[in-house]
Amino acid sequence: MASVSTREGLVDYAKSLDCIHCGLCLQFCPTFRLTGAEASSPRGRIHLMRAVAEDRLAPDATFAEEMDFCLLCRHCESVCPAGVEFGQMMEYTRGNLTAAVERKPLARLARWVGFRRVLPSRLALRLLGSLLRLAQVTGLIKLAAKLGGRRGAGLLDLPAIPPLPSRRLLPAVTPARGGKRASAGVLEGCVMPELFSRVNRATVQSLAALGVESHAPPGVVCCGSLHAHNGDLDGARELARKMIAAYESLGDAPVVVNSAGCGAHMKECHHLFDESDPWHERAKAFAGRVRDYAEFVAPLLADGPAPRVSLAGPFAWDDPCHLCHAQGVRAEPRAVLARIEGVEAVPLEGSESCCGSAGIYSLLRPEDSRAVFEPKREALERSGARVLVTANPGCQLQWESGLRRAGSDVRVVHLAELVAAGLRPDAE
Ligand code: SF4
Ligand code: SF4
Incomplete structure (x- = not known):
């Protein structure tokens, strides 16, 4: 790994100072529960970040491993009495580690293809979905899993990919049934149409039954949450700009999201931009319109x-x-x-x-x-x-x-x- 300028470069030093070392988060951290090692706990990771920022520790492979081992589940944030913003700290560190790490050319290529060419492209996702289905139907998926070694095992966990006609995309507009009460934008998502298009259909059908006309802007594919969580902050910013502009065309209608990970990222996407950047305010206004599916539907059901x-x-x-x-x-x-x-x-x-x-x-x-x-x-x-x-x-x-x-x-x-x-x- 290349050495990097530390204090202001690799980690968010100011945020790391919020931790008061109380240890209340430890037993809630899944990686700490697995290893029992302080370095695999939220407090331990913050300690490592701070040590790197103070030039007491090199951002070496061991440091990167503890950052990668974290699930970014943010359970530590929920229980932290000091209000440590662990999720933001981890995204920041991963983003800078990605820039600092000298990866093998093949790994660099895989990241570029995955994050920059596949996830943002509906066509590429459709193609990937069809290739995976073909591999599942022919049994080649087992061979691919074997060739993939330790990481290949995840391929066998994929659900049976439905045939293309069942992976229908959402219409741009799904009208309300029996009288319109409201309009809302919906996020179709990147992998949702390939793996769970039935959930997307259920989302707009239930909204329609509750009198909501839903709009799925066709140009929006990936919200960028996977990029932000995995160190591609530039890619996340690029997708955020595209998404924000697309939903701005729906006025101030709420944006309903049936994926908790995407919804959380969309509600916080203004953090991707400096406050001096005009996109910060636009992102903040957009974030204020984002509602999780349950949040949006609960009041409609209460009086429906x-x-x-x-x-x-x-x-x-x-x-x-x-x-x-x-x-x-x-x-x-x-x-x-x-x-x-x-x-x-x-x-x-x-x-x-x-x-x-x-x-x-x-x-x-x-x-x-x-x-x-x-x-x-x-x-x-x-x-x-x-x-x-x-x-x-x-x-x-x-x-x-x-x-x-x-x-x-x-x-x-x-x-x-x-x-x-x-x-x-x-x-x-
Ligand atoms: S976000 Fe990381 S450090 Fe915090 S509880 Fe989850 S796994 Fe542990
Ligand atoms: S609960 Fe918060 S303040 Fe206490 S050790 Fe964990 S991160 Fe630090």
């Missing part, structure tokens, strides 16, 4: 029709980290579930702890990801739930693959799928 489902329960709600810790949204999904007739909800122990998905973490570090998931699966088993409800594609993927590996037949659904099915019993 009660959905009714006939799925066999009980149902357990698992809080996506970027919904509860990053967005502070906890009550609304529970209110939505409570409003659905036929849903018997049971508590899930540790529902706010990370499932190990963490964006592309489960692909990059499949062994750690599975180790983090295991206590979640055990808690689900103890809960007696037959349906696991979540609100983030990564979590949905992680639960589906983890339960499949364990031979469990517990069903995994997105909250929007339940609401849509409940409002249109014929569609369940």
